[in-house]
Amino acid sequence: MSVDQNTVRKVASLARIAITDAEAERLTPELNNILGWVEQLGEVDTSSVEPMTAVIPNTLRLREDVVTEGDQRDAVLANAPQGEHGFFTVPKVVE
Amino acid sequence: MTDVTDLGVAALRDGIRTKAFSAREVADAFIVKVSKAKALNAFIVETPDHAIAAAKAADDAVAAGETLKPLAGVPIGMKDLFCTKGVQTTAASHILEGFVPPYESTVSHHLWEAGAGMLGKLNLDQFAMGSSNETSHFGNVISPWKRGGGDNAPLAPGGSSGGSSTAVSARLCPAATGTDTGGSIRQPAAFTGIAGIKPTYGRCSRWGVVAFASSLDQAGPMAHDVKDCAIMLEAMAGFDPKDATSLNLPVPKWEEGLNPDMRGKKIGIPREYRVDNMPAEIDALWQQGIDWMKDAGAEIVEVSLPHTKYALPAYYIIAPAEASSNLARYDGVRYGLRELPDGANLQEMYAVTRDHGFGDEVKRRILIGTYVLSAGFYDAYYTQAQKVRTLIARDFDRAWLECDYLLTPTAPSAAFALGEKADDPLAMYLNDVFTVPSSLAGLPAMSVPGGLDKNGLPLGLQIIGKPLDEQGVLNAGMAIEQRAGFTARPESWW
Numbered sequence: 001m002s003v004d005q006n007t008v009r010k011v012a013s014l015a016r017i018a019i020t021d022a023e024a025e026r027l028t029p030e031l032n033n034i035l036g037w038v039e040q041l042g043e044v045d046t047s048s049v050e051p052m053t054a055v056i057p058n059t060l061r062l063r064e065d066v067v068t069e070g071d072q073r074d075a076v077l078a079n080a081p082q083g084e085h086g087f088f089t090v091p092k093v094v095e
Numbered sequence: 096m097t098d099v100t101d102l103g104v105a106a107l108r109d110g111i112r113t114k115a116f117s118a119r120e121v122a123d124a125f126i127v128k129v130s131k132a133k134a135l136n137a138f139i140v141e142t143p144d145h146a147i148a149a150a151k152a153a154d155d156a157v158a159a160g161e162t163l164k165p166l167a168g169v170p171i172g173m174k175d176l177f178c179t180k181g182v183q184t185t186a187a188s189h190i191l192e193g194f195v196p197p198y199e200s201t202v203s204h205h206l207w208e209a210g211a212g213m214l215g216k217l218n219l220d221q222f223a224m225g226s227s228n229e230t231s232h233f234g235n236v237i238s239p240w241k242r243g244g245g246d247n248a249p250l251a252p253g254g255s256s257g258g259s260s261t262a263v264s265a266r267l268c269p270a271a272t273g274t275d276t277g278g279s280i281r282q283p284a285a286f287t288g289i290a291g292i293k294p295t296y297g298r299c300s301r302w303g304v305v306a307f308a309s310s311l312d313q314a315g316p317m318a319h320d321v322k323d324c325a326i327m328l329e330a331m332a333g334f335d336p337k338d339a340t341s342l343n344l345p346v347p348k349w350e351e352g353l354n355p356d357m358r359g360k361k362i363g364i365p366r367e368y369r370v371d372n373m374p375a376e377i378d379a380l381w382q383q384g385i386d387w388m389k390d391a392g393a394e395i396v397e398v399s400l401p402h403t404k405y406a407l408p409a410y411y412i413i414a415p416a417e418a419s420s421n422l423a424r425y426d427g428v429r430y431g432l433r434e435l436p437d438g439a440n441l442q443e444m445y446a447v448t449r450d451h452g453f454g455d456e457v458k459r460r461i462l463i464g465t466y467v468l469s470a471g472f473y474d475a476y477y478t479q480a481q482k483v484r485t486l487i488a489r490d491f492d493r494a495w496l497e498c499d500y501l502l503t504p505t506a507p508s509a510a511f512a513l514g515e516k517a518d519d520p521l522a523m524y525l526n527d528v529f530t531v532p533s534s535l536a537g538l539p540a541m542s543v544p545g546g547l548d549k550n551g552l553p554l555g556l557q558i559i560g561k562p563l564d565e566q567g568v569l570n571a572g573m574a575i576e577q578r579a580g581f582t583a584r585p586e587s588w589w
């Protein structure tokens with residue numbers, strides 16, 4: 001499989017990264033080079049192998065369904081590029 | 096009088112306890128060294144007040160005759176991937192420039208609880224993505240080492256923990272934190288002639304550590320020697336209910352358990368690690384390591400890890416895939432950079448913010464990760480890589496039936512010059528060929544200095560151990576360290 005410039009542009013838009021046509025042109029052979037190299041994994045017979053889900057056997061813990069750290073509004077908003085009335089603000093999304 | 100900045104963690108701790116010097120003298124001496132080492136670009140932010148406050152607490156405890164905390168008065172460097180309360184944390188990125196966490200990472204919290212002070216936040220490859228420290232938004236870290244013979248080319252300190260390796264190697268701090276996703280503690284330690292250990296996945300909490308690839312990321316210490324690594328790791332490790340992958344196990348007393356006697360131990364030499372075109376010096380160092388292990392009483396056995404060659408390609412699917420997901424949180428809404436061109440809508444704000452906020456290597460990995468996780472390709476790439484990962488882990492499980500530890504070189508070469516591999520991502524990725532397989536299997540592994548190459552640059556040997564056997568890894572590392580007698584230091588030019 002190899003990617004063309006349109007695919008690179010599509011992937012960039014899925015990744016929410018703006019790229020110029022020049023960048024798409026530069027990135028296409030770079031990504032192809034890397035993807036071509038990882039494709040050697042296809043040689044490995046994995047028909048009877050489960051994909052790894054946990055690297056060290058460990059069971060997922062559950063905690064009590066209670067608030068552990070509440071009342072942190074100011075701390076949560078402290079690094080927001082823009083906030084108002086105790087909320088994060090973003091450009092208008094609903095007309 | 097001794098120059099305290101030559102001393103490691105154990106010597107500083109003990110000297111403060113026995114009143115050979117005060118913690119304040121120690122902090123002041125390191126603060127001066129840090130302030131004079133700008134040319135190395137190892138620190139993004141210096142925090143002398145933090146180190147002085149910890150020193151004062153230690154000196155007060157000494158004066159009051161109290162029992163000292165394990166790291167009382169020891170100032171350290173903190174990789175700028177660990178969130179530190181009230182101190183800018185950037186992961187060496189533009190997108191997090193100016194981010195001041197209102198919370199403390201669990202690992203840094205543990206270190207302050209143990210009495211350590213912070214000299215500053217250390218530079219790294221942006222979001223820990225890189226093997227040379229050429230991807231930081233704050234400029235390259237320069238290794239304190241130079242090739243001999245008047246060659247003044249600035250060298251890579253390794254990566255991603257290159258600020259940490261440089262700072263420890265240049266004696267700007269006695270120890271530093273690192274994080275290791277595919278070798279980011281071990282390779283920089285090898286490049287700069289220091290020791291570093293990545294513990295078993297889950298030993299150190301990842302809570303409050305800026306995430307790169309969550310199934311691989313693991314914190315660990317970098318220090319002058321094995322004993323100092325053991326002391327630091329003891330302070331850093333431990334169960335954390337806030338990290339779902341944290342192992343609920345007690346922290347062993349690794350320093351107390353140190354024992355370099357290898358009698359009765361079997362050291363495995365993986366035959367697949369004899370890669371093509373390996374420099375003769377690396378091969379010779381490996382043989383030297385084998386001889387040292389025999390001298391320490393170990394038996395050497397050849398073992399096979401048949402899927403070794405697939406580890407790097409699997410890693411370069413899994414790590415970018417997880418990174419693309421983890422880095423989705425940087426979108427200009429809750430923290431960090433926001434770029435909002437006139438009239439831009441929300442989607443455009445995300446896209447422009449992330450374009451300006453991420454460096455080229457980070458974007459490259461996000462794009463690869465997004466591609467391999469996208470509909471139609473997920474199974475061919477990601478699921479296949481996770482299956483291969485299972486096979487790699489099984490290779491190690493089989494090897495443990497035949498041996499106790501594995502001995503390999505840490506990196507396929509000594510430090511390269513900055514810029515030498517910057518234009519070829521694949522060549523850069525191949526530098527992690529010996530460290531990535533054990534990362535994929537979550538195993539503890541460490542690098543210790545083994546010797547110098549023909550240009551006078553440090554080379555490292557790697558010990559890989561069974562899950563949770565940090566003690567064994569440290570012990571084997573110490574056996575090598577004692578025989579290598581590595582005392583080389585970079586000449587101070589900065």
